[in-house]
Amino acid sequence: MTESEDFLRATLGSMDLVYNIARRLVARQEDAEDLVQETYLAAYRAWLDHRRPRNVAPWMATICLNLGRSGFRHRARRPLEVVLTEDVAVAAPHGPEQEALSALDRRALRRALWLLPEEQRIAIALVDLAGFSTAEVARTMGTPRGTVLSRLFRGRRTLALLLESQVREHES
Amino acid sequence: MISRPPHHDPERDVAAYIAGELSPKGVQRFEAHLLDCDRCWREVELNRSGRRMAEWSWEAAPAHLRENVRAAVALLGPGPRRRARWRLVALSATTLISMLLAAVLVSHSVSQPRVIEAALAFSRAPITPAGPAERPAPDLSAGGFELVREGVTRLESMPADAFVYRGSSGGRVVLFLASAAFPEAAGATEHGGMAQGWAARADGLFLLCGSRPTSFLFVGTDAQLLRRAERALAAARVSMGG
Numbered sequence: 093m094t095e096s097e098d099f100l101r102a103t104l105g106s107m108d109l110v111y112n113i114a115r116r117l118v119a120r121q122e123d124a125e126d127l128v129q130e131t132y133l134a135a136y137r138a139w140l141d142h143r144r145p146r147n148v149a150p151w152m153a154t155i156c157l158n159l160g161r162s163g164f165r166h167r168a169r170r171p172l173e174v175v176l177t178e179d180v181a182v183a184a185p186h187g188p189e190q191e192a193l194s195a196l197d198r199r200a201l202r203r204a205l206w207l208l209p210e211e212q213r214i215a216i217a218l219v220d221l222a223g224f225s226t227a228e229v230a231r232t233m234g235t236p237r238g239t240v241l242s243r244l245f246r247g248r249r250t251l252a253l254l255l256e257s258q259v260r261e262h263e264s
Numbered sequence: 265m266i267s268r269p270p271h272h273d274p275e276r277d278v279a280a281y282i283a284g285e286l287s288p289k290g291v292q293r294f295e296a297h298l299l300d301c302d303r304c305w306r307e308v309e310l311n312r313s314g315r316r317m318a319e320w321s322w323e324a325a326p327a328h329l330r331e332n333v334r335a336a337v338a339l340l341g342p343g344p345r346r347r348a349r350w351r352l353v354a355l356s357a358t359t360l361i362s363m364l365l366a367a368v369l370v371s372h373s374v375s376q377p378r379v380i381e382a383a384l385a386f387s388r389a390p391i392t393p394a395g396p397a398e399r400p401a402p403d404l405s406a407g408g409f410e411l412v413r414e415g416v417t418r419l420e421s422m423p424a425d426a427f428v429y430r431g432s433s434g435g436r437v438v439l440f441l442a443s444a445a446f447p448e449a450a451g452a453t454e455h456g457g458m459a460q461g462w463a464a465r466a467d468g469l470f471l472l473c474g475s476r477p478t479s480f481l482f483v484g485t486d487a488q489l490l491r492r493a494e495r496a497l498a499a500a501r502v503s504m505g506g
Binding site: 096099100104105106107108109110111112115125128129132133136137146147148149150201202205217219220221222223224225226238241245247248249250251252253255256 | 320323
């Protein structure tokens, strides 16, 4: 097996995760795709340099996060306003509450996520979407765990308050 | 009078509770406090709701992106050779240290069967399933678990149904059901639970595997939560035809 096959076998399973983090770091889908690609290239260079992690998913997430925060967005092509009109695919529903959630205006969900401060949006992406522990996220973001917990609390709370009325309307 | 956990900090306590990161005693104390404290109760509800909304925003990466990445990696090639010689020299100079460390490193770098690696990767970051699950989702509500996502997936070459549950305190558990037996994880020990299988720990996650009534594998961050899920699965006695 070649180095590149070995690398892709180990990392392609994390693509959805990296993509979801990228989508919360840059506004446009095309820019998020570019960021994913840059993440994989940076990871592959490290791989060839024999810097291979035991745990691939947090490693890929950290690379994506660092690239996204270190100027990638300045090179992003188009402004944020455009993305807020995009439609996004969300997961399939289960149960009455989830039915109500899935009926939410998807653009409203995306808009609400982008109204959160970046650090809250990233904390939510890493814990609630990627399933990392708050200790792992604290290491990745270089902040104390208490700060991560606080960002999660405030981000989830704001998201719920922003979309609560819509969910209630769909439930009634 | 409102009972407060020691050093009560609503932001941290609620966030840690929802993330399933309080200790069992911490959960007990916080849940007792919730019964008395309207503010914390409301904050827990809001945070649960916010987390669910965040979960629904999960998007699968576009199919073409995978191919773009493959092509980009192929273009980058095998990497510079000149550094290899330098690395070889450095490696020789540190041979003694490497040999001393080898025994320790080996014990920490046990490779897992590919099916288990795939199950661990899925559990860390649930991949969007390829389609609907073939089996009905086992009802684990007796153990306080709520189903949040389900679907069919492939663990390397092995087809399996994947069900993602949340415990009442927020901890996540992934249940895989398959027709064939799951390979034993490296470092597994015999598990004397109801299913007579094996238990293991790998990459910071716990695994619990059994074969009755059908082949199943639980993966999660909390061993106690997995045992509770296993008991709930046994109680569910759903039709899990394999």
